[in-house]
Amino acid sequence: MYQPQATHDEQARQDFVSAFRSHLARRIQxxxxxxxxxxxxxxFVARHGREPESIDEVKAIMDPxxxxxxxxxxxxxxxxMMWESIAAPAVRQRDELITHFRSLSGGAxxxxxxxxxxxxxxxxxxxxxxxxxxxxxxxTCPDDVTAGVLYETSLPIYIGGALGPDSDRLGSMLIETARQEIPNLSPRRILDMGCAVGNSTLPWAEAFPDAEVFAIDVAAPCLRYGHLRAEEKGQRVHFRQQNAERTGFPDQHFDLIVSHIMLHETSSPAIDNIMAECHRLLRPGGFMMHMEIPRGVGPFDQFMSTWETYNNNEYFARRITHIDLPARAIAGGFARDRVKLTAHDGGFSKAQRNYTERPLAWPILMGQA
Amino acid sequence: MDTLPLSPKGIQPRYFDDPATDQLLGLVMSLASELSVTRDRLDALERMLASQGQIDREALDAFRPDQAASEERRQARVDFMARIMVSIEAALDNSARTDNPITEEEVYRNLD
Known part of the structure; x- marks a missing residue:
């Protein structure tokens, strides 16, 4: 068992947070x-003779x-409260989980x-x-896995269970789109950038059992936990602590590079570096697919989708709405006619969408080397 | 760092004019959580008593509701949230109304 066991009351605290967030999404927002x-x-219309047109105009009337x-x-x-409810069992069982991690035999x-x-x-x-x-x-100590445990436990609470029991729905969604967009898809080597605990990586390993799947992140405790988790689930993934902006892999090493909602947690210069790195790492004809957070339609939804920027420490999410991702891919070396933006309709319910009542399309930046 | 920090690194946003109101809202929601936890524990106690006729503290800490009990608890939490949030929902609903008089003069126009 690789996950911490919550006591009755610890679980009840997490269940309350889920109910609280669901109520906010369904009734208060x-x-x-x-x-x-x-x-x-x-x-606003009475004062200006037109509707608000930008995120900033909506923000100016909503903030007060x-x-x-x-x-x-x-x-x-x-x-x-989500983090408070998750931290208690994770901290209490930290040493037990680390012992488990250290005794891993690498069965998968x-x-x-x-x-x-x-x-x-x-x-x-x-x-x-x-x-x-x-x-x-x-x-918090040598061989720590706590940050990975916190990250994984938070996902179903954060998004109301929309990612499924294994929190792997984004991986399955991107695979669906990849199979639609790329004929005869059978990559031999796949790279998942910004993998955290590998929750979105595992569907790739499962869908392409003959492929060698690598997953990189800068966060060591997430990678240790991701390795433990993947081995326990019997999926063969090679986790590496590397920065997607400049990895240590050779040129043209991969057939397919993917990321799942990573780009909005980087920076403007990082996106340029990542695009150039993807171009370097892909074999000629190989594909990159970067899935991003839905940003909503119209200035009100777009304003609400930037709530996390100011209130949930996602500062770059505000910036990325203004970045022309296909243009950055082209600047990174991809040919203009081999770059496009597509999308996947995740089909999430209102209780799983914190900021909008409308369906969400998850943008996907694609590029072929 | 050898323990998790109590607060995340970053700018602490303020939502109300008096920061004490932010603190109070945090405290009230913590209390609501503890009440919800107590109700779940009471539920576990009742079920354990009904099925076994006695209570075992260790078994209580390890108690996991079955699927039917989980669904009952989930619905109970939905109802609990609705009851504790009712004043807030009512206030927001009132703010969105388009048929509200805006000033007392408007009210008295129909009375005087």
Whole structure:
């Protein structure tokens, strides 16, 4: 068993957070949307003779609204309480999990290579993304796996179970799109960038059992835990502590490079570096596919989708909405006619969408070397 | 760092004019959580008593509701959230109404 066991009350605390967040998504956030539609937007139209057109214009009328502020305060508190409810069992069983990690025999044939000299990029060390205490990368002791445990336990609570019992839905979604977009897809070597605990990586290993699957991240505790988790689940993945901006792999080493909602947790220069690195790593004809967070349609949804920027330490999410990803891929070396943006409709329910009542399409940046 | 930090690194946002209100909201939601946990524990106690006629503390800490009990608890939490949030929902609903009088003068126009 690789996951910490919660006591009855610890589980009940996590269950409360799920109920709290579901209530906010189903009942409170839609109420703030009605205030916007029925009061704030008409007021704006009366003053300016037109509807708000940008995220900034919506922000200017929403930020002072008491209802929006109350929902924001509750949403923020739910995120803090999520970590509080998860941390207790993880901290209590830390040493037990580490012992388990150290005794791994490598039954599934995967591997782990860490690089203690790797510099943690500033986009991870400046603030703790998603409010995860210590971020994805901090060790509290040698061979620590805690950050990975916290990350994995948070996923079903954060997104209301939308990623499935193994939190692997984003991987399956990207595989669906890959099979539609790429005829006769049978990669021999796959790289997953920014893999965290490998929850989105495992479907690739399962879908392509003959392929060699590598997964990289800068966060050592997530990689240790991801290795433990993959081996326990019997999936062969090779985890490496590397920065996607400049990996240690040889030129043209991969047939397929993927990432699952990684780009919005990097930086503007990092995206350029990652595009150039993907181009270097792909064999001629190989593909890259980077899935991103849905950003909504229209200025109100787009404003709500940037809530996490200011309230959940996702500062680059605000910036990436203005970045022309296909243009960055072309700047990184991909031919103009071999780059495109597609999307996957995740089909999530309202209780699994914190900020919008509309269906979400997950953008996917594709490029062929 | 040898333990997890209590607070995440980053800018602490403020939602209300008085920071004490932010603190109070945090505290109230923690209390709500503890009440919900107590209700779940009470549920476990009741089920254990009903099925075994006695209570074992260790077994209680390890108690896991079966599928039917989990669903009952889930629905109970939905109802619990609705009850504790009702004043907030009502206030937001009132803010969104388009048929509300805005000033007292408007009210008295129909009375005087």
């Amino acid at each position: 839609p109420a703030t949307a009605r205030i916007y539609e029925q009061q704030l937007k008409p007021d 609204d008491p209802g929006y502020r109350l929902w924001s305060a509750l949403q923020r508190r739910s995120q803090e 044939g995967g591997s782990l290579e860490l690089d203690p000299t790797l510099e943690i990029p500033a986009y991870h060390s400046t603030v703790d993304i998603h409010l995860q205490p210590g971020g994805y990368y901090s060790d």
